[in-house]
Amino acid sequence: MEKVVIVTGANSGVGLALCERLLTEDSQLRLCLACRNMQRAQAARSALLTSHNNANIDLLHLDVGSVESVLAAAQEVKARYNRIDFLYLNAGIMPNPQIDFKAFFKGLFSKNVINMFATAEGLLSQQDRLNSDGLQEVFATNLFGHFLLIRELEPLLCGTGDTSRVVWSSSSNARRSAFNIDDMQHSSGTEPYSSSKYAVDLLSLALNRHKNNQGLFSSVICPGLVMTNLTYGILPSFFWTLIMPIMWLIRIFTNTFTLTPYNGAEAQHWLFLQKPESLDPRAKYHSLTSGLGKNYVESRQMDIDDEMSDVLYSNIIELEQEVRSKVSKANTAKYGNRER
Numbered sequence: 001m002e003k004v005v006i007v008t009g010a011n012s013g014v015g016l017a018l019c020e021r022l023l024t025e026d027s028q029l030r031l032c033l034a035c036r037n038m039q040r041a042q043a044a045r046s047a048l049l050t051s052h053n054n055a056n057i058d059l060l061h062l063d064v065g066s067v068e069s070v071l072a073a074a075q076e077v078k079a080r081y082n083r084i085d086f087l088y089l090n091a092g093i094m095p096n097p098q099i100d101f102k103a104f105f106k107g108l109f110s111k112n113v114i115n116m117f118a119t120a121e122g123l124l125s126q127q128d129r130l131n132s133d134g135l136q137e138v139f140a141t142n143l144f145g146h147f148l149l150i151r152e153l154e155p156l157l158c159g160t161g162d163t164s165r166v167v168w169s170s171s172s173n174a175r176r177s178a179f180n181i182d183d184m185q186h187s188s189g190t191e192p193y194s195s196s197k198y199a200v201d202l203l204s205l206a207l208n209r210h211k212n213n214q215g216l217f218s219s220v221i222c223p224g225l226v227m228t229n230l231t232y233g234i235l236p237s238f239f240w241t242l243i244m245p246i247m248w249l250i251r252i253f254t255n256t257f258t259l260t261p262y263n264g265a266e267a268q269h270w271l272f273l274q275k276p277e278s279l280d281p282r283a284k285y286h287s288l289t290s291g292l293g294k295n296y297v298e299s300r301q302m303d304i305d306d307e308m309s310d311v312l313y314s315n316i317i318e319l320e321q322e323v324r325s326k327v328s329k330a331n332t333a334k335y336g337n338r339e340r
C-alpha cells in the first residue's frame with residue numbers, strides 16, 4: 001500500500017530536501033506539500049517532478065500560524081486521504097533575530113566554545129508579536145498550529161489499525177532556561193524560538209504518553225545548523241558563503257554544522273526507515289555531518305521531565321478549547337445558527 005506523507009513548510013530548506021530524499025527512497029509515496037504560499041508550493045512541486053517525474057505529489061494550502069487555515073486544511077486532508085503514515089511538522093520561523101556579538105567574541109575564548117557553536121546558547125534573541133488569533137507568532141507557528149493540526153487529524157493518525165508517526169523539527173537551541181511554564185507562549189521574553197522548540201520537546205513526550213496506545217508515535221529531530229532562508233535571516237547569504245571555510249573547520253569539532261538542507265534532512269529520512277517501537281520518546285534525533293562530510297544520526301537525551309510535559313499538555317489542551325470556542329462564536333456571529 002502506498003504511504004501517505006505530509007510535510008509542512010515543504011517549499012524550501014530542509015523540508016524540500018526531505019521531500020526529495022523521501023521520493024528517492026520510495027517512489028510509490030503519496031506526498032503532500034503543505035505550504036502557506038501556493039506559488040512557492042507549485043515551484044517546489046515542479047522542481048521535485050523534474051527528478052521524480054512519475055511521483056504522486058499533492059499540494060495543500062496550510063498556514064500553521066493561523067487557526068482558521070489549520071482547521072480548513074485539516075478538513076481538506078480528511079476529504080482526500082483515509083490515513084496518514086507520516087506527518088512531518090517541519091515549518092518554523094525565527095523572526096527578527098539579533099546576534100549578541102559581545103557574547104560571541106567572549107564565547108570564542110571560553111572553554112564553552114564548542115557548545116556555543118552547537119547550540120547558540122546566549123547568542124541569539126528575537127522579537128516576537130501577536131498574530132491575528134491573539135497568539136504569540138513564534139509559539140503559534142512552531143508549536144500550537146502543528147498541535148491543532150494533529151488534534152484535527154486524529155481520526156487519520158490514531159486507531160486506523162496501522163501505526164502513524166509525527167516528526168517534530170526541534171533544535172539544539174531548545175533550552176529549559178528559555179522556557180517558562182507560566183508563560184508558555186513566551187510573551188515576556190526575548191528567546192521565543194528557543195522557548196518554542198523546548199516546548200516542542202516537552203509536547204512530543206506527552207503525545208507519546210497519551211497516544212502510543214492508539215498507534216500514534218511522536219519523534220523530535222534537530223537538523224543541525226543548515227544554510228536556509230531561516231539562517232539567511234540571521235546573517236546575509238553572502239556572509240555565510242564568505243565564512244564557509246571556517247564553518248567546515250568548525251564542523252570537525254561539533255559535527256552539528258550539517259550546512260546543506262540534504263544533510264540536515266538526515267534524521268527525518270532515517271526516522272522514515274525505523275520501526276516506531278524501536279524509538280526512544282525522550283530522545284532527540286540529531287542530523288550530524290563529520291569533518292569528512294559523512295552524514296549520520298545520533299540520539300541524545302532531552303533535558304525534559306514528565307511532570308512539566310504533562311502540565312504543558314494540559315495547558316495546550318486548555319488553549320485549544322479556548323481557541324475553538326472563539327472560532328465557534330465568530331462563526332455564529334457571521335452565519336447565525338445555520339448549519340455550515
Ligand SMILES: NC(=O)C1=CN([C@@H]2O[C@H](COP(=O)(O)OP(=O)(O)OC[C@H]3O[C@@H](n4cnc5c(N)ncnc54)[C@H](OP(=O)(O)O)[C@@H]3O)[C@@H](O)[C@H]2O)C=CC1
Binds near residue numbers: 014034036064222225
Ligand atoms: N536552518 C537551521 O539551521 C535549523 C532549522 N531548524 C528547523 O527546521 C525547520 C525548517 O527550517 P529551514 O528549512 O531551516 O528554514 P526555511 O525558512 O527554509 O523553511 C521553513 C519553511 O517553513 C515554512 N513556514 C514558515 N511559516 C509558516 C507558516 N506559518 N505556515 C506554513 N509554512 C510556514 C516556510 O514557508 P515560506 O517559504 O512561505 O516562508 C518554509 O517553507 C524549522 O522548524 C526550523 O526551526 C532547526 C534547527 C536548525
Ligand SMILES: CC(C)=CCC[C@@H](C)[C@H]1CC[C@H]2C3=C(CC[C@]12C)[C@@]1(C)CCC(=O)[C@@H](C)[C@@H]1CC3
Binds near residue numbers: 172222225247
Ligand atoms: C560560524 C561563525 C564563525 C559565525 C556565526 C556565528 C553565529 C551567527 C552562529 C553560531 C552558532 C549558530 C547557530 C544558529 C544560528 C547562527 C549561529 C548563532 C542556530 C541557532 C540556527 C537555528 C537553530 O535551530 C540552531 C540549531 C542553530 C545553532 C547554531
